Amino acid sequence: MKVIEIIVSPTGQTKLETRGFKGAECRDASRFLETALGQTTSESLTAEYHSTSVFQQNHLEQKE
Template identity: 40%
Template sequence: MKAIRLTFDVNGELMIEMPGFAGKACHEASQFIEKALGEVAIKKPTAQYYQREASERLKQSH
């Protein structure tokens, strides 16, 4: 199941993790939280993001 995990630390900073989301869907799903809560300080795709993007491109090319 896809899920969004938000971790609020005691310094008032938020980290968003997106287990199970693929590629751009990941950014789209987290946008409402980013927009509601403030300013994005760091955004880093994981290796899984690139793997899935590549896999999606491969499927589209066939």
């Protein structure tokens, strides 16, 4: 499941955490929230960010 969690501290600082996304898709999914919440002061990338989905494409040639 893909989740974007917004954490607001008692001082009003906000933190976004994403889970279930692979690679840079987390940035694409949370971009609108980052823009709405203001300037990014720090960023920590998780292991999920550095993992990629495995995609294999097979080309088959049809013989006549």
